[in-house]
Amino acid sequence: MQQPLQNIKVLDLSRVYAAPAGSMILGDLGAEVIRIEHPDGLDSMRDWGPFINGQSTYYLCANRNKRSITLDLKTEEGKKRLKTLIKDADVLIENFKTGDMKRMGLHYEELKKINPRLIHCAVTGFGQTGPLAHEPGFDPVIQAMSGLMDVTGQPDGEPTKVGVPIADILTSLYVVIGVLSALRMRDITGEGQFIDLSLLDVQVSSLANVASAYINTGFISKRLGNLHNNVAPYQVFQCADGPLMICAGTNEQFRKLCKLLGREEWLEDERFLTNALRKEHEADLSRMIQEITITKTRDEWIALLREYKIPCGKVHTIAEALEQPQVKARNLIGELEHPQYGKIKFIKNPLQFSGLNIQYKLAPPLLGEHSGEYLEQPLNTNQP
Structure with a gap:
């Protein structure tokens, strides 16, 4: 069965949740997603419990429909291996701190020389510009700095974060929106581009009516617990x-x-x-x-x-x-066979199309599980 992104290759250099969850959605839609990790497995999400048969359930929720290879991008061989993969890739997704890719010689201006059609999506806490550009960004910090926590919680209680990593989750959706838009633009222009995606930008833009009320009237919303800012009852x-x-x-x-x-x-x-x-x-x-x-x-x-x-x-x-019966009726919980951990359950992609079924072909990969498949060819030592 055909899928909308079946001819798209995505290199995923990202860690934790926001960017990996975005690349997972692209994988759900048929893209070939190659997850590239450090040989020592430095993605902290693999270490966060609870665990099923030794595997992090946190990691499982953002990494299905991907393959995994390992590269040390601080070595010349690792960089050359990546550049070889870049040649026929459509998308590169990474969430290194601002400036890290440039220090490694892997920034967009360098990579587009290898592949002018490459779409490079960089996910950071604060974006590529501004006084905080080089600072790390984590979901709770973004919830705090965006103002979201100040309008969440009981009126007489302290500011409260949302019970899920909402800034990361929303950013993962913008990863997909950005990549799909860039792919469509590439159909028109024949050229790739750089996407600068910031968690803080995403969360501030998601303040919706709360932000609109302030920038238009100066009205400052308050914490109201389970009440609504503007509607009653x-x-x-x-x-x-x-x-x-x-x-x-x-x-x-x-x-x-x-x-x-x-x-x-x-x-x-x-x-x-x-x-x-x-x-x-x-x-x-x-x-x-x-x-x-x-x-x-x-x-x-x-x-x-x-x-x-x-x-x-x-x-x-x-x-x-x-x-609840509605969730069961919508068949939202799926199951995959993991090569090492047995059967694992997951929440399915909520998209339901009339003309295709989203396919769940690959369980979240083991570290470097597919390195042999992608790295077995001899390295071209003449490549810059």
Whole structure:
């Protein structure tokens, strides 16, 4: 079965999560992804637990559909081997600190002499320019510096990071968007290009309505826990058996909610006539709704809310989320046979096409597992 990137070769020199997760998506779409690591296995993600049969589950989540070879890029032989691979590669992805590739003589201006069609995607914490360009960037630091943590958490609590490495995850998507766009541009111009992708840029650009509110009006959003900055009622309410998210984001949904709760008089209450007024008097409204939701179980409320077409959902644990019928119906959990660690499970790529099936052909590779396949040919010692 044909895949959209089946003739694209990607050299992946990256480590940890953001860039490797991006190259994994390219692999899911059919690209040949060659993961290039140091012979000593310096990717710290291989060392982060929990483990299955000695293999890091963290590493497993970002490295399927790839092959692995080892090169020491600080040696002349390692550089020459890489340059040989560059000749027929389409994409190079790396997340070395700004300036490291240049110090090794492997920066874009040098590599495009070997292959003018090469697309070089460099992922860094802060980008190739600016006062912090040479500083390392890690997801929690980016969450802090971007302002995301300041609007996350309870109003009377400390700034809180998101429970997954969200800056890394969002950046991995921009790796794919950037590479696909550059490949399309190459179809037009015949030339490759350099992509400068910064975790901080990605996370700041993802502040969405919070950033828009500030740069246009000076409004500074606050930590609101499970409340919404601009909409009410739009939050978690406690039921008899646990928490339930209810989102009445429009006037029509609020009207239906009042009817469902048996409180149609709220529709005439001057405090609640518009969303702006409901937000202004949110504390009163939330308390009044909470007094009612606590009287029934979540399943009882969900049945009623769905009947009235009001968005709602249980606050699941991770176990509950992955075991829920909707996730199973969408067949989101896959399984691959690993050559050393046996069967491993993974969360599938969420893309579902009408004309193709994403293929999961390769389990996350062992360090240097495919070196013989790619490095067995004699090295051209005359190559610069």
